[in-house]
Every structure is written in C-alpha cells, then in structure tokens.
C-alpha cells in the first residue's frame with residue numbers, strides 16, 4: 381500500500397499537508413508522531429474512511445478507489461475509539477463482525493477460536509464486553525479487526541491507557557501477526573513500542589513526514605552521546621570544600637573542552653548535571669569519531685589532575701531522533 385501526497389484540511393487547519401510513504405508485503409511499519417501530528421487523519425484516508433483533498437492511496441500500484449471491495453477485504457483498521465458492542469460477549473462480537481464479512485458455520489467458529497486465542501480472551505469469551513477492563517476491550521477490538529484475515533492491519537494507538545498485562549498481550553499478538561506475514565501499520569506515540577515492533581518507520585509532525593526509512597539506519601544518523609562524570613583528583617576538593625565555587629571547576633573543564641574541540645562542535649560541559657552536582661562533560665559525535673574524542677579528553681583530563689569516574693553512553697533512540705529533527709521532545 382502506498383500513500384502518495386495525501387492532504388487534508390479541516391476548516392482552516394491543514395491537518396495533513398503532504399504525506400507519502402509505502403508499506404511492503406509482510407512488514408511491520410511504524411507511524412510515529414506526537415498528538416495532533418496528523419496520524420489518525422492519515423490512516424483514515426488509508427482505510428478509505430475519509431477522502432483526501434489531494435493525493436491518493438494505492439493498493440498494489442493501483443488507485444485503491446478503483447477496487448473498493450478489494451480495499452475493504454484486504455484491510456483491517458483497529459481505531460482508537462473502540463468499535464465493538466459492549467452488551468455482547470467476545471464470542472458474540474467476533475461472530476457478529478465475522479458474519480458481516482460473510483463468514484459462517486464451521487469457518488466462523490474456527491476463526492472465532494483462533495482470534496480468542498490470539499488475543500488471550502478464551503477465559504472471558506462468554507462475559508459481556510462492558511464488564512471487561514479497558515485493556516481487554518482493546519484486545520477484543522483487535523480480534524474484531526482481524527476477523528476477515530486482512531493482509532494489512534492498521535492499529536491506531538492500540539495500547540493507550542491499557543494495563544501492563546493487556547499491553548504485553550497486545551504486543552505479543554502484533555508480533556504473532558507479523559510472524560504470520562500480515563503487513564502492519566503500527567500508529568503510536570510510544571517510541572519504545574515502535575522500536576520493538578517495526579523495521580521501518582515514518583515520523584510525522586504537523587502533517588508532514590519528517591523522515592521515513594529503515595529504523596536502524598535512521599537511528600544511525602543520531603549522534604553518539606557519551607556523558608563523562610568527572611571530578612578533581614585532588615583530595616582537598618575545592619568544589620566540595622566550598623573554597624572554590626563549582627563554576628571554577630566548570631571553567632577548567634570548559635577550557636579543556638575548547639582545547640580538544642576548538643569549534644565546539646561535539647564537546648559540551650554541563651553544570652550541575654550529576655548526583656553530586658558536579659559538572660559533566662558531554663561528547664556528541666558520529667559513531668566513528670567517539671573513540672578519538674574520548675582518548676583526547678582523557679589525556680587532557682589526566683594532565684590537569686581530573687579523574688573520570690564514569691562514562692555513560694546515551695542510547696540512540698527514536699526520542700533523540702525526533703529531538704534532532706524538530707528540536708522538541710516527542711512527548712511534548
């Protein structure tokens with residue numbers, strides 16, 4: 381499936397300005413962005429629930445609107461708002477929605493059993509959904525989405541507000557789907573879920589795709605960060621005795637940092653960062669450069685009687701990629 385140049389405006393608000401990406405057969409694709417980025421609007425257009433103002437959705441290279449039956453059969457959307465009947469049990473819900481897709485008899489019974497097992501609701505199968513926890517309702521929502529065995533499943537924030545047990549169940553169900561060859565678009569603002577499930581991602585903000593590609597490659601463009609926790613080697617530590625304000629130690633560090641990195645491109649001194657309120661030194665470089673930088677700094681510190689207590693490596697993750705792309709935290 382491909383989204384090509386999708387646009388959507390509500391009144392004067394351009395919710396989706398220009399969104400393009402494609403999902404390949406059998407892949408788990410993450411659509412990531414903060415609240416209000418335009419994710420739900422995009423997937424509504426992908427699922428044919430909303431017409432774009434411009435652009436189009438392609439299914440196997442053909443405009444999807446030309447084949448509405450195929451579009452409906454091949455796609456399953458689990459929306460953020462639950463789409464189930466609370467007064468029916470899990471079995472009744474699955475059977476009802478299965479019936480809408482023409483399933484009946486032994487095939488419907490078998491599919492119902494498979495789905496109850498996939499989402500782990502066998503024990504609660506006969507209880508009415510209104511009495512389920514929020515997480516169990518989300519799991520039933522997923523089962524209903526899958527009833528017609530769609531080849532592509534779109535999951536819109538499937539774990540928002542669910543308990544840890546249901547979250548684990550949902551994530552395992554998604555992994556199982558992926559193992560079985562179902563294509564998945566996983567929409568979320570939980571970076572760790574997208575990192576755990578998806579091979580490729582698109583990062584969307586203010587209605588545009590900021591980055592799209594293989595997750596590992598995108599993360600490779602995030603600079604390596606090492607935080608050096610340092611202290612003066614002298615036992616009569618001026619910082620601790622109060623004779624010397626920590627700013628003077630900080631000034632020593634600044635001086636060394638500028639000697640090692642005159643352009644101030646990758647070595648920063650931050651004041652009062654660690655538990656002892658001592659300054660820390662941040663090295664930010666490409667993956668290949670950090671060993672040289674660390675070596676230069678440790679030699680300079682040694683010459684100036686400064687000890688490195690600890691070196692902490694910060695993870696290259698989606699949170700930092702988003703920060704690099706937008707200058708903002710993803711959760712903001």
Ligand SMILES: Nc1ncnc2c1ncn2[C@@H]1O[C@H](COP(=O)(O)OP(=O)(O)OP(=O)(O)O)[C@@H](O)[C@H]1O
Pocket residue numbers: 390393395413414415416417418419420421422
């Ligand atoms: N039917 C609508 N009418 C008016 N504005 C809308 C409508 N649907 C969405 N919007 C607005 O469009 C923008 C994008 O909304 P959308 O729901 O697509 O974002 P999102 O990335 O899915 O965020 P969230 O995770 O909060 O749902 C938001 O500013 C939202 O308020």
